[in-house]
Amino acid sequence: MGKNSSNTPHSIERIQQWKEWDHRYIWRPFTQMQDYDQEPPLIISHGRGAYLYDIDGNRYFDGISSLWVNLHGHARPEITEAIARQAANISHSTLLGQGNIPSIELAKRLVDLTPPGLDKVFYSDNGSTANEVALKMAFQYWRQVGRPEKMKFVTFDGAYHGDTIGSVSLGGIDLFHGIFGPLLFKRCSAPYPVFSKYTSQESPQAVAQRSLDAVKSIFKQHNNQIAALIVEPLIQGASGIRTAAPGFLSSLRELCTRYDVLMICDEVFVGFGRTGAMFACEHESVSPDFLCLAKGISGGYLPLAATLTAQKIYDAFLGDYAEFKAFYHGHSYTGNQLGCSAALASLDIFETDGVLNRIKPFCKRLEERLDALFEQCDLVGDIHQRGPSAGIDIIRSRRGREPFRPAEKMGAKACLALRKHGIWLRPLGDTLVIIPPLVTTVEQIDDLMDAVEQVLKELQ
Numbered sequence: 001m002g003k004n005s006s007n008t009p010h011s012i013e014r015i016q017q018w019k020e021w022d023h024r025y026i027w028r029p030f031t032q033m034q035d036y037d038q039e040p041p042l043i044i045s046h047g048r049g050a051y052l053y054d055i056d057g058n059r060y061f062d063g064i065s066s067l068w069v070n071l072h073g074h075a076r077p078e079i080t081e082a083i084a085r086q087a088a089n090i091s092h093s094t095l096l097g098q099g100n101i102p103s104i105e106l107a108k109r110l111v112d113l114t115p116p117g118l119d120k121v122f123y124s125d126n127g128s129t130a131n132e133v134a135l136k137m138a139f140q141y142w143r144q145v146g147r148p149e150k151m152k153f154v155t156f157d158g159a160y161h162g163d164t165i166g167s168v169s170l171g172g173i174d175l176f177h178g179i180f181g182p183l184l185f186k187r188c189s190a191p192y193p194v195f196s197k198y199t200s201q202e203s204p205q206a207v208a209q210r211s212l213d214a215v216k217s218i219f220k221q222h223n224n225q226i227a228a229l230i231v232e233p234l235i236q237g238a239s240g241i242r243t244a245a246p247g248f249l250s251s252l253r254e255l256c257t258r259y260d261v262l263m264i265c266d267e268v269f270v271g272f273g274r275t276g277a278m279f280a281c282e283h284e285s286v287s288p289d290f291l292c293l294a295k296g297i298s299g300g301y302l303p304l305a306a307t308l309t310a311q312k313i314y315d316a317f318l319g320d321y322a323e324f325k326a327f328y329h330g331h332s333y334t335g336n337q338l339g340c341s342a343a344l345a346s347l348d349i350f351e352t353d354g355v356l357n358r359i360k361p362f363c364k365r366l367e368e369r370l371d372a373l374f375e376q377c378d379l380v381g382d383i384h385q386r387g388p389s390a391g392i393d394i395i396r397s398r399r400g401r402e403p404f405r406p407a408e409k410m411g412a413k414a415c416l417a418l419r420k421h422g423i424w425l426r427p428l429g430d431t432l433v434i435i436p437p438l439v440t441t442v443e444q445i446d447d448l449m450d451a452v453e454q455v456l457k458e459l460q
């Protein structure tokens, strides 16, 4: 195979075959397959920078970073070479009873990089397991420090923490989670302090206070039975890119400390630059008891996740073998060398490219364009944005406060129309999600927003 084999055009017969097999054999995640089979298939052949290329040779701007994972662009030489170098040595050995070099180096980098007080790194493969690990550690911690009555969990309405049964139990999106109700454990839920500079009628302080009061009354009511609270810091992702009132997170940290409740920050989405800072917690100088990382951790190249926690949690799991205090949890690919090597290369790029500074102009441009869109377009009901991440809610009429009916599938229609403009977005219901890779330029934001404006005009 030639060096540029991924760029060579595919034969018509191969393309037809792939499209047919795609329909015949693949069951896609979060997808109504009956609809999917009616849409023109989009099968990716390769990627370069912020663009994806399909097998027919069309180019698309990857406006959702391949489901919120890609940071530094596709086929980035520094990352692909790091993976290749590591694969030439060894691709995987177990972390059960052994160590490996990239997992050690990455753990040290993560502890140095994350907020103070996070001293230990437990690896897994994805966001759901990162949260599942935190949940089980928190539960077992209280049993081993002699407080077994602390068994309950507190979460937020609209929360999304993953798709395994434990992480689904912590979630608050009925559409995804309702049907599994009988399988889930009970948890207490408080309203998330959703704040939009465009539409919120109240001050951010008032919005934050209402949520804090609800959390406090749960803490009081269940007095000493709460093990942990889990929160998506600054932005709830899957519920539609909902931004939180500033100041909420730091007050929440104080409340957890006061009531002796462990705080789990799910930064699976917001970590690694998605709010403009390396970690969302940094905006409000918060150190959680557990920090869950996945999605962008490997730059978006390989499945990898980490749950970071404090020395005091770790210490509660120490004891004689026969006390059985160990954390009995692990996965086949825990601490995988290829994933950790990709993550190290990604962290290097953050430094060498000054990524967190370099994204500022495009984030500012995104905000300006969103401001203008909200002014102009009656189809835009609300917008939430924080740094490089945004959600645009479309409704039939803002003035009439009238949403579209779900059967109209307007979010999906808008995204299908955007494909014709060379833009790939995947909506959450009627929210257009804009989460471009961190390599995005001001010009690419303009192209993206020109297309969004045009498509919304056509839908009006």
Ligand SMILES: *Cc1c(COP(=O)(O)O)cnc(C)c1O
Binding pocket: 125, 126, 127, 128, 129, 131, 160, 161, 162, 163, 232, 237, 238, 266, 267, 268, 269, 270, 294, 295
């Ligand atoms: C995506 C996501 C998860 C789940 O991660 P997976 O890797 O898909 O299991 C958990 N929490 C948040 C906030 C997420 O955005």
